Amino acid sequence: MTDPLKTGATIGILGGGQLGRMLSVAASRLGFKTCIFEPGSDCPASHVANYHFKADYNDTDALTKFANACDVITFEFENIPTEALDVIEALAPIHPNRDALATSQDRFLEKNFLTRIGLQTAPYAAVDNAEMLEQAIDQIGTPAILKTRRLGYDGKGQSRLMSPDDAPQALSDMAGQQAVLEGFIDFSVEVSVIGTRSADGAISCFDPGENVHRDGILHTTTVPAKLTPSQRTDAVLLTANILNALDYVGTMGVELFVTSHGLIVNEIAPRVHNSGHWTQAGCAVDQFEQHIRAIAGWPLGDGSRHSNVVMENLIGNDVNRLPDIAKTNTAIHLYGKADAKPGRKMGHINTVTGPAS
Template identity: 50%
Template sequence: MQAVPPGATIGILGGGQLGRMLALAAARLGYRCHIYAPEADPPAGAVAAQVTRADFTDRAALARFAASCAVVTYEFENIPVAPVAELAATVPVRPGIEALRITQDRLLEKRFCQQRGIATAPFRAVGSAAELDQAIAELGLPLVLKTRRMGYDGKGQAKIAKAEAAAAAFAALRSDELIAEGFIGFRRELSVVLARGADGRIVSWGPVQNIHRNHILWRTYAPARLDDRLRNDAERIAASLAEGLEYVGVLAVELFDCGDRLLVNEMAPRVHNSGHWTMDAAVTSQFEQHIRAICGLPLGSAERLCDAVMENLIGDEVKTWPALLAEPNAKLHLYGKAEARPGRKMGHVNRLYPLGQAPQL
């Protein structure tokens, strides 16, 4: 693959904070970014060379967007596949369409893991109330009923603890494309963020541990304190999934640590919240690495320079910015969002510690 030279324009589908941080990383390498997003004043637009505001199904707007770009990537996976596939006929799209198709559908994702010989929670496809009853009979209770697409930060899912609650849960999700997953009593949640280059080389930042509040990631501890067996298993699983997808770019794999084994929870075909710590604590951040990968550049080192704890700033927590700036070991990153709403990620702070000296969970 011929490298995309600095000075070229990178197209980014989506204008949120991930697109913003990708555009900032691209600028440091000499690239311009063109943001394509349906909303007005997207956070990424403030740091990009160009912005197109249009729906993801607007084929004429997408064609004009493609004509301006040397390569296109996406900052989130909830984008219709068909128009992106048309885009890929005229400009390289990385990661590829197959990665987008599989990772935006929880059922396809679980089946893909099965094909790779990678364990997940037991699951069943659910398209009707009768199929939900059958899933309960086969998986037992409790279980989690989820929409196959569009769910994030706890949205689009319901825990069912009693059979009599099943009908209400099915009706509340308002979809006939659902997946039922057996409930997993895990010890902790881990994730592995890695990059795979166009040449197949994989570079990983290693497993980290994630803590959630109200279904939203609150803190990430880097590194996760694991024995060598679990650490190696986590790395192997993530690499296998990236290879199976013939992936180019940064991929995140979320895992449940069940003590004696790891189960894949889900994948994200993009830079990921649990990789934000790399901006200040690694030789190469996940954002720079993604730009390197999609442009066909050599991947950078993922060596960890120090330990880190990343904390998301949700809603009004962003108002603590003066105190955060006063912390000697804190690096503050704000996303430029005008309104602090409950549950909205407004920024994050990376607290840095000497190697081996981060707080223990």
């Protein structure tokens, strides 16, 4: 294991959105400088970072300069082009590792991995064409949901099949991309666990949060989640299992369905996660700082929670409620995005609802 990164070192972040912004602020709390790589100008993370490389992910020259300016590199989104990673990896360490990235970039590989390490997922089958979709429907039944294997988020790249008759439309919605058919899960609640693994293999998980979605986008996360003590323990242990199996360094979000047959893994995200934003208000060390600590070779923070919290996303015109929200006892986090487009995550708020229970 390498020495811990010293104060004043520079952490590179691929991606300049709100997750990069909050990672950057967390890095600054530990005395690190940050360097953002992001094609867009005036991106949220650049407002709070030391440096911003504004270039495309196929710009080898810019990637080289970026990597040379950084002591360690991480990312805020999982769909980083492999070619960009090839350039960077030769010049600076990247955490989490590329295997973890490759696994979670592809819903089919991800479910294969989860099955291999003994975890439950929704029934699933790869779908490349109409024939495979027909077979998958025979195997899984309907209702089911067809999802692109790659690049989907917040409900994008998904199509529901209420009956086999919906197959042609669903396949058409995939626009020729490889897909995976997933059976519907009858769950009582969705929770997620935010876990972090350090370079020396220590693991710290935050308490599971309970998620409510609206229009396919996370609306609120509430801690504590409505779980039995054994469900809570199971959720944390299976997250640790995933982190270890991937030899993961950094913070990961694991979404779980709570069912009468146990916990089913919905998906994993190899990065800090929207459903972990509550940790900013509920814990001494939040998910962003845990990630920075891990990739910097620092000891992980104590992930224990001092307060109960409700996190609510501000989507699109939700920001118009700000004058009223600002009067309440609520922590506001805005991302510095100029236009409040529908479905766009503009910020979030954290409300402490009481001491940890």
